[in-house]
Amino acid sequence: MDDAEGFLRQKSQAVTESIDSKKWVWIEDKAEGYLSAKILEVNGETLSVEVNTGQRLTVKRDLTQQMNPTKYDKAEDMAALTYLNEAGVLNNLKQRYFSGMIYTYSGLFCVAVNPYRRLPIYTDKVVEMYKGKRRAEMPPHIFSITDNAYNEMLQERENQSILITGESGAGKTENTKKVIQYVATVAGTGETKSEKKQNLEDQIVQANPLMEAFGNAKTIRNNNSSRFGKFIRVHFGLHGKIAGADVESYLLEKSRVVSQTSEERNYHVFYQILTAADDQMKEKYLVTGKPEDYKFLSEGVARIDAVDDEEEWHATCDSMKTLRFTDEERGFLIKVVMAILHFGNVKFKQRPREEQAECPDTADAEKVAFLLGIQVADLVRSLLRPRIRVGHEYVQQGRNYEQVVSSVAALSKSLYDRMFKWLIARINKTLETKFSKNYFIGVLDIAGFEIFQVNLFEQLSINYTNEKLQQFFNHHMFILEQEEYKKENIDWEFIDFGHDLQPCIDLIEKKLGILSILDEESIYPKASDKTFIEKLKKNHDGKSPKFKLPKMSSKNKAHFEIEHYAGTVGYTVMGWLEKNKDPLNDSVVDLLRKSTDPIIASLFADHQPEGSRKKGSQFLTVSQLHKEQLEKLMVNLRNTTPHFVRCIIPNEKKKPGIIEANLVLHQLRCNGVLEGIRICRKGFPNRIIFSEFKQRYAILAPGAIPSGMFMDGRKAAAKLVDALQLEPNEFRMGTTKVFFRAGVIGRLEESRDEKLYAILSKFQARMRGFLMRKTFQKMQEQRSGLQIIQRNVRKYIVLRNWQWWRLFTKVKPLLNVARSDEELKHMQEEVNAGPNYSEGNLTSSILINL
Numbered sequence: 141m142d143d144a145e146g147f148l149r150q151k152s153q154a155v156t157e158s159i160d161s162k163k164w165v166w167i168e169d170k171a172e173g174y175l176s177a178k179i180l181e182v183n184g185e186t187l188s189v190e191v192n193t194g195q196r197l198t199v200k201r202d203l204t205q206q207m208n209p210t211k212y213d214k215a216e217d218m219a220a221l222t223y224l225n226e227a228g229v230l231n232n233l234k235q236r237y238f239s240g241m242i243y244t245y246s247g248l249f250c251v252a253v254n255p256y257r258r259l260p261i262y263t264d265k266v267v268e269m270y271k272g273k274r275r276a277e278m279p280p281h282i283f284s285i286t287d288n289a290y291n292e293m294l295q296e297r298e299n300q301s302i303l304i305t306g307e308s309g310a311g312k313t314e315n316t317k318k319v320i321q322y323v324a325t326v327a328g329t330g331e332t333k334s335e336k337k338q339n340l341e342d343q344i345v346q347a348n349p350l351m352e353a354f355g356n357a358k359t360i361r362n363n364n365s366s367r368f369g370k371f372i373r374v375h376f377g378l379h380g381k382i383a384g385a386d387v388e389s390y391l392l393e394k395s396r397v398v399s400q401t402s403e404e405r406n407y408h409v410f411y412q413i414l415t416a417a418d419d420q421m422k423e424k425y426l427v428t429g430k431p432e433d434y435k436f437l438s439e440g441v442a443r444i445d446a447v448d449d450e451e452e453w454h455a456t457c458d459s460m461k462t463l464r465f466t467d468e469e470r471g472f473l474i475k476v477v478m479a480i481l482h483f484g485n486v487k488f489k490q491r492p493r494e495e496q497a498e499c500p501d502t503a504d505a506e507k508v509a510f511l512l513g514i515q516v517a518d519l520v521r522s523l524l525r526p527r528i529r530v531g532h533e534y535v536q537q538g539r540n541y542e543q544v545v546s547s548v549a550a551l552s553k554s555l556y557d558r559m560f561k562w563l564i565a566r567i568n569k570t571l572e573t574k575f576s577k578n579y580f581i582g583v584l585d586i587a588g589f590e591i592f593q594v595n596l597f598e599q600l601s602i603n604y605t606n607e608k609l610q611q612f613f614n615h616h617m618f619i620l621e622q623e624e625y626k627k628e629n630i631d632w633e634f635i636d637f638g639h640d641l642q643p644c645i646d647l648i649e650k651k652l653g654i655l656s657i658l659d660e661e662s663i664y665p666k667a668s669d670k671t672f673i674e675k676l677k678k679n680h681d682g683k684s685p686k687f688k689l690p691k692m693s694s695k696n697k698a699h700f701e702i703e704h705y706a707g708t709v710g711y712t713v714m715g716w717l718e719k720n721k722d723p724l725n726d727s728v729v730d731l732l733r734k735s736t737d738p739i740i741a742s743l744f745a746d747h748q749p750e751g752s753r754k755k756g757s758q759f760l761t762v763s764q765l766h767k768e769q770l771e772k773l774m775v776n777l778r779n780t781t782p783h784f785v786r787c788i789i790p791n792e793k794k795k796p797g798i799i800e801a802n803l804v805l806h807q808l809r810c811n812g813v814l815e816g817i818r819i820c821r822k823g824f825p826n827r828i829i830f831s832e833f834k835q836r837y838a839i840l841a842p843g844a845i846p847s848g849m850f851m852d853g854r855k856a857a858a859k860l861v862d863a864l865q866l867e868p869n870e871f872r873m874g875t876t877k878v879f880f881r882a883g884v885i886g887r888l889e890e891s892r893d894e895k896l897y898a899i900l901s902k903f904q905a906r907m908r909g910f911l912m913r914k915t916f917q918k919m920q921e922q923r924s925g926l927q928i929i930q931r932n933v934r935k936y937i938v939l940r941n942w943q944w945w946r947l948f949t950k951v952k953p954l955l956n957v958a959r960s961d962e963e964l965k966h967m968q969e970e971v972n973a974g975p976n977y978s979e980g981n982l983t984s985s986i987l988i989n990l
């Protein structure tokens with residue numbers, strides 16, 4: 141794994157101090173989320189604890205959360221935690237994040253925390269490592285999710301989807317790109333590319349930078365924020381090779397085209413073109429090259445640190461080339477983008493004493509007309525005095541200054557929106573191939589649940605989408621659980637967790653629900669935001685369980701509240717009817733439909749002038765369009781096996797290594813991770829196969845399973861469960877596994893730890909005794925040895941000066957001398973006797989003499 145290793149799985153997990161989890165708890169803290177505290181004393185339901193900051197407190201047991209034993213530290217799948225609680229989940233994510241491990245599983249979810257730094261975990265080598273590996277085999281990773289989806293698609297012959305959600309800046313787009321990178325590498329067509337022809341996988345990869353140039357912008361939270369949702373489907377042939385792709389986009393943020401806050405920017409492409417424009421381009425598109433010269437750009441910042449817009453534009457052009465855009469198509473995009481800038485600069489004035497605006501200087505309008513292929517006089521007239529239909533006749537209607545300015549903004553927004561949709565359709569055209577398509581993997585990159593200070597129509601749309609996606613998740617989880625329970629013949633009253641969300645979804649989308657009342661009011665000529673609120677109250681106040689009116693004291697001046705699964709959100713009704721109707725100046729649209737540029741003419745082909753909208757005709761409000769698109773998405777998703785990725789933004793400073801606990805907790809709540817845990821707790825989240833259960837917990841009831849004789853796993857497990865005296869509601873016996881409610885395994889683990897502790901202490905005591913006895917015996921032997929030595933020494937000291945002894949020591953050497961004289965004589969005789977010596981004899985004689 142090279143460098144990647146430490147960021148995926150750490151071999152020897154740095155278990156700090158092994159703590160006894162029964163003596164510790166988590167207590168809530170405003171700043172840190174949760175603090176660890178040591179229990180000093182238990183008084184019934186109150187605990188006196190010492191917090192890790194040194195502070196001593198008395199807290200109610202209910203307000204604390206149990207701590208997981210250290211062996212669960214940095215758990216790769218949080219569903220396995222003994223105590224599934226908020227504090228445990230937060231702590232686990234935090235510990236892993238600080239160790240550089242950004243991916244963690246939480247049951248069906250893969251949670252990804254934005255590292256805000258480049259990690260070496262997305263290289264081709266890592267792709268190779270994950271190829272064909274099961275989820276449990278490898279550390280958590282987006283590659284693992286993708287690979288599993290890919291293999292499941294091939295094995296089960298089913299379409300797959302990967303749903304990536306999260307707040308702005310949480311890393312959705314980065315992870316989406318990693319999914320695409322993975323499939324392009326693993327399942328590429330392998331076609332060689334040439335100067336002229338790029339291979340399909342490159343085209344799919346390159347679609348992203350192009351969409352980002354037109355659909356991404358700098359926001360306070362994210363320098364490259366996608367201001368639209370997307371569902372990218374990569375199609376595969378029978379043998380798993382890429383056979384094409386398509387993209388569906390959702391809810392582009394149009395308001396950004398005409399105004400931004402002071403720290404934000406318009407879409408990247410505006411700045412890219414202006415910065416990269418050479419003299420020839422400036423002349424062709426009549427632009428100055430300076431963002432500050434244009435009203436639609438002047439409110440925000442012009443540059444992003446460390447981003448070179450000119451370079452980015454070249455990259456955008458390269459992507460267009462890869463995707464085979466013609467010069468004409470590229471020109472069309474530049475023309476529309478620049479025309480919008482000029483449109484913002486057209487100046488209008490209110491005529492004194494008249495409800496009529498005028499355009500004193502048409503220079504900018506001329507540029508708009510030139511670029512859009514229409515006549516300037518027609519454009520100005522249509523803006524100032526549009527033709528509207530009254531009954532069967534058309535009449536010219538004067539417009540005041542505000543009306544004209546607002547219709548310029550609406551036209552600019554709509555022009556951009558339609559151009560963006562054209563761009564997506566154009567990308568799809570290139571990614572469409574003749575290869576046969578058997579399955580697909582769809583990646584959904586969509587904004588997560590939003591709770592802001594002020595929540596508007598946009599928030600309702602996105603929260604409604606997330607409510608549907610969460611229902612989809614709950615339902616899916618329920619199906620999987622049900623399948624497992626059914627397979628195991630478990631006695632269990634089924635609950636469809638998806639139903640929990642139905643009342644809220646009904647409140648929004650059903651007949652007489654919020655969206656249908658909004659639509660009704662949008663058609664009614666005398667309706668306003670106020671009448672809409674009144675109608676909402678009349679239909680839902682006190683009648684719908686999820687609809688509430690805010691308390692008078694509420695700070696954010698919301699008009700109504702919805703109790704979503706992720707929390708209660710107060711919505712402020714401001715311009716909702718207008719946003720929903722999204723009216724356009726039909727006269728200008730008519731002009732555009734007759735543009736000399738065929739692509740511009742095609743943009744508004746499906747537009748229906750307001751006067752000609754008949755009941756039951758194709759005209760759709762914004763909310764209807766969204767609902768329709770969402771329904772299509774849900775149908776698509778229901779036909780797939782889903783995989784869920786939840787991205788988390790760790791802090792608002794865009795910096796690595798910092799976790800803002802409350803921010804993370806809020807997201808865990810909003811993105812359904814905690815909801816998933818809640819569901820887990822309702823069922824039997826922990827399950828162990830019989831043999832493992834017997835092996836691990838037999839120690840708790842030693843006599844329960846007779847040793848030395850065969851007993852089948854189920855029977856043995858049943859006997860063991862019996863002996864453990866578990867409540868009937870705490871477990872279920874399946875056909876291969878025992879299922880437990882949340883927390884039961886934790887208790888068993890604790891008892892097992894206690895038992896092991898007792899056995900081990902006994903064992904240790906015995907061993908210590910044995911060792912001590914051995915040491916004692918040795919010491920005793922040493923003592924008697926010492927005594928012998930001492931006795932001898934003492935004797936020697938006494939003997940040393942005894943006269944007889946001294947005489948003996950002196951005489952003894954003399955005895956030796958007499959003996960050696962005799963030997964010498966004997967040898968001499970031998971020598972004299974003759975030369976017949978053997979070598980051995982000689983040597984021994986010499987040695988003796990020596």
Ligand SMILES: Nc1ncnc2c1ncn2[C@@H]1O[C@H](COP(=O)(O)OP(=O)(O)OP(=O)(O)O)[C@@H](O)[C@H]1O
Binds near residue numbers: 257
């Ligand atoms: N896995 C990652 N590795 C390195 N940096 C990352 C990773 N994920 C996110 N980032 C950093 O965070 C920034 C924001 O991520 P990204 O644009 O994917 O967020 P997002 O959830 O798509 O936000 P938005 O909804 O605003 O588009 C990226 O530009 C990148 O700098």
